[in-house]
Amino acid sequence: MRVVDVNRILGPVPVGDVPSRDVAGLVAELDRLAIDAACVVHSHVLHYDPVTPVAVPGHPRLTSVPVVVPGPLGTPVPEARIVRLCPAEHQFALAGPQGLxxxxxxxERNITVLLGWESTNAGDVHRLAAEVPALRIVLINTGYRALRELADLLDAHAEIRVDTASLCGHLQVEWMANRYGAHRVLFGTGAPETDDAGPRFQLGHLELPAADVELIAGGNVLELLG
Incomplete structure (x- = not known):
């Protein structure tokens, strides 16, 4: 089973001195938790300046996730299969004219969007998905408090997915997979700003068929990456 973390941060973070401040430390953390690969966003573009990004050093186990910002003061759309939108952090309207x-x-370019739940709200996600129904959106860092809003969004929009970073309640991942299909749930940790050991332990103990666990663990994100 291939395990791929769709939601990982490389670089220093405000919460403390973390091993994943550089590539060597991040790869060591992946090894410690038996994670084969990761999609990584650099903390510089996540928390500071996406317009003049810091490049993620090339590594066969790491896929760089650029942060994109709409409009003339934003960023060009990069050559990537997955990008991240941070409307709250970088002060733009997710479902405004430039965002749409x-x-x-x-x-149109078949690029998947990672969208942090802490950076938006259910109303804006609904408007975005309704206006651009072909856009694949992975809602990350959602948590148990968002389950009712998530259910509302996943019922309405077939291209919305979730990651497992904060779906840590009893049988929450199983409920998502059984109701919406395992193809709409991706393994992610949000580390190091959130815990990585918990989602990794949970992945190894899911009460789901092996084929579904393999999709969640890495199959889904590998498909999005092509």
């Missing part, structure tokens, strides 16, 4: 223009371009 960006979303349409991402959908």
């Amino acid at each position: 223009e960006l979303a349409r371009e991402l959908a």
